[in-house]
Amino acid sequence: MDLDAVTKQSVLHAKPDGLILQYGTAGFRTKAEHLDHVMFRMGLLAVLRSKQTKSAIGVMVTASHNPEEDNGVKLVDPLGEMLAASWEEHATCLANAEEEHLPRVLVDISEKAAVDLHQDAFVVIGRDTRPSSEKLSQSVIDGVTVLGGQFHDYGLLTTPQLHYMVFCRNSKGQYGKATVEGYYQKLSSAFVELTKQAFCSGDDRRTLRVDCANGIGALKLAEMRHYFSQGLSVQLFNDGTKGKLNHLCGADFVKSHQKPPQGIEMRANERCCSFDGDADRIVYYYHDADGQFHLIDGDKIATLISSFLKELLLEIGDGLSLGVVQTAYANGSSTRYLEEVMKVPVYCTKTGVKHLHHKAQEFDIGVYFEANGHGTVLFSKAAETKIKQLAKESEDEKRKAAKMLESIIDLFNQTIGDAISDMLVIEAILALKGLTVQQWDALYTDLPNRQLKVKVADRQVISTTDAERQVVKPPGLQEAINDLVKKYRLSRAFVRPSGTEDIVRVYAEADSQENTDSLAYEVSLAVFQLAGGIGERPQRGF
Ligand code: 16G
Numbered sequence: 001m002d003l004d005a006v007t008k009q010s011v012l013h014a015k016p017d018g019l020i021l022q023y024g025t026a027g028f029r030t031k032a033e034h035l036d037h038v039m040f041r042m043g044l045l046a047v048l049r050s051k052q053t054k055s056a057i058g059v060m061v062t063a064s065h066n067p068e069e070d071n072g073v074k075l076v077d078p079l080g081e082m083l084a085a086s087w088e089e090h091a092t093c094l095a096n097a098e099e100e101h102l103p104r105v106l107v108d109i110s111e112k113a114a115v116d117l118h119q120d121a122f123v124v125i126g127r128d129t130r131p132s133s134e135k136l137s138q139s140v141i142d143g144v145t146v147l148g149g150q151f152h153d154y155g156l157l158t159t160p161q162l163h164y165m166v167f168c169r170n171s172k173g174q175y176g177k178a179t180v181e182g183y184y185q186k187l188s189s190a191f192v193e194l195t196k197q198a199f200c201s202g203d204d205r206r207t208l209r210v211d212c213a214n215g216i217g218a219l220k221l222a223e224m225r226h227y228f229s230q231g232l233s234v235q236l237f238n239d240g241t242k243g244k245l246n247h248l249c250g251a252d253f254v255k256s257h258q259k260p261p262q263g264i265e266m267r268a269n270e271r272c273c274s275f276d277g278d279a280d281r282i283v284y285y286y287h288d289a290d291g292q293f294h295l296i297d298g299d300k301i302a303t304l305i306s307s308f309l310k311e312l313l314l315e316i317g318d319g320l321s322l323g324v325v326q327t328a329y330a331n332g333s334s335t336r337y338l339e340e341v342m343k344v345p346v347y348c349t350k351t352g353v354k355h356l357h358h359k360a361q362e363f364d365i366g367v368y369f370e371a372n373g374h375g376t377v378l379f380s381k382a383a384e385t386k387i388k389q390l391a392k393e394s395e396d397e398k399r400k401a402a403k404m405l406e407s408i409i410d411l412f413n414q415t416i417g418d419a420i421s422d423m424l425v426i427e428a429i430l431a432l433k434g435l436t437v438q439q440w441d442a443l444y445t446d447l448p449n450r451q452l453k454v455k456v457a458d459r460q461v462i463s464t465t466d467a468e469r470q471v472v473k474p475p476g477l478q479e480a481i482n483d484l485v486k487k488y489r490l491s492r493a494f495v496r497p498s499g500t501e502d503i504v505r506v507y508a509e510a511d512s513q514e515n516t517d518s519l520a521y522e523v524s525l526a527v528f529q530l531a532g533g534i535g536e537r538p539q540r541g542f
């Protein structure tokens with residue numbers, strides 16, 4: 001390591017005095033103007049991680065669904081997964097080191113993590129469409145270069161595409177070709193193969209309206225749609241030509257406000273979906289004939305997908321295990337439906353993709369989705385081998401099911417939730433099953449639910465257990481929540497410190513919207529009183 005060169009370069013990417021940031025659930029995320037030094041340093045860190053793992057490492061510059069003025073950065077591990085937890089700590093140390101300590105912190109990390117400094121390093125870089133992203137990704141490149149790392153800058157990519165590129169490179173092309181065309185071709189040919197049956201009877205081209213959140217998803221879908229246009233026609237809205245990124249649109253807006261985005265033309269009973277700003281989340285929705293809005297969130301997406309998979313698994317009859325992973329935010333109706341009607345085992349993990357991802361890896365086939373629309377399906381190596389074998393050797397009906405599963409393996413981005421890949425799977429299933437959006441929606445009825453935020457002096461005074469469903473500290477808070485929940489039917493509530501904002505989140509559900517709103521308010525008040533609330537007290541009615 002040429003530490004003198006690092007020190008010299010670092011001056012050009014100086015850290016603002018006193019700024020402390022943490023590598024959280026979604027990497028570093030804050031106002032773009034505070035991130036230049038973080039980007040440079042994440043370039044440095046990616047080189048060390050690459051040397052240590054002897055693999056290509058990814059760096060994605062994005063702040064997902066945050067406002068356009070924000071930005072952020074995430075590192076991607078060799079198999080296209082989220083950065084390992086111990087390296088999140090290194091990332092935080094490095095980002096917060098004062099200029100004069102930077103060389104020492106680099107040496108410390110190299111020693112602690114036993115990095116072989118003679119090893120080559122390769123870093124793969126992608127960015128979203130934010131105005132600040134291009135310059136910030138240049139700062140990442142400066143960091144990579146000063147430590148002698150090689151890099152490939154893909155420029156504009158969705159977050160899942162960057163994860164895909166990293167995995168392709170480290171699997172020596174086995175997972176796919178590490179190019180955008182490779183990505184388009186892999187997914188599209190799996191989609192065309194899977195839907196062959198559904199579309200063989202004449203022209204049955206389906207149309208889907210997509211709100212692209214004025215983000216990267218619009219550019220990539222526009223490039224990609226020709227590859228699958230025989231089966232599906234996508235109409236793009238909020239494509240970034242006029243509106244502002246994530247402003248009154250996108251998956252996060254639709255899910256949290258439970259209303260349609262601006263800028264999309266909806267027709268009664270027609271399917272629409274929204275991506276988030278970096279295209280790793282998707283939610284569906286429609287208006288019924290009475291103009292009422294219906295949201296189909298990640299829970300219902302998981303339900304549709306797992307019921308289809310379960311059917312195929314019964315067909316091949318090979319005892320492969322199927323599990324669904326959710327978080328505490330999953331609507332109670334979805335959990336009940338999956339467990340009681342579909343008889344699929346359901347597990348709950350802490351919020352954040354990496355927790356769901358790791359749990360899903362325990363099954364032959366692990367379906368994971370957050371209610372907010374982030375999710376995918378993971379197939380174990382053993383399951384993949386078995387399915388491929390059956391697709392070749394078994395008799396007709398079994399072979400048909402195995403071939404479908406084979407296409408589904410290719411169609412799901414196995415590295416992380418991917419709005420484009422999820423969209424194609426959902427469209428394929430709806431077409432194959434001949435389901436309308438209303439029929440899909442009618443699988444079960446969501447319990448009314450409400451999310452609120454409470455400001456407290458220090459959100460870390462709250463600690464939780466049982467996948468964030470129970471509070472252990474401060475004393476008395478869980479008892480207070482228990483008493484409030486008892487007042488209502490079909491009710492449930494929990495609180496947790498946010499991993500991305502300086503607030504505490506409150507979630508409640510109950511038998512009616514009115515009761516849900518009361519419960520959410522009462523729990524917010526308990527948090528405010530018992531966990532050091534600041535500013536205005538929570539108000540009833542919102
Ligand atoms: C991040 C997570 C997302 C989670 C959200 C929760 C990743 C890639 N993203 O966006 O999964 O739902 O944080 O935010 O892990 P919160 O902690 O503020 O509620």
Ligand code: MG
Nearest residue numbers: 064276278280
């Ligand atoms: Mg996102």
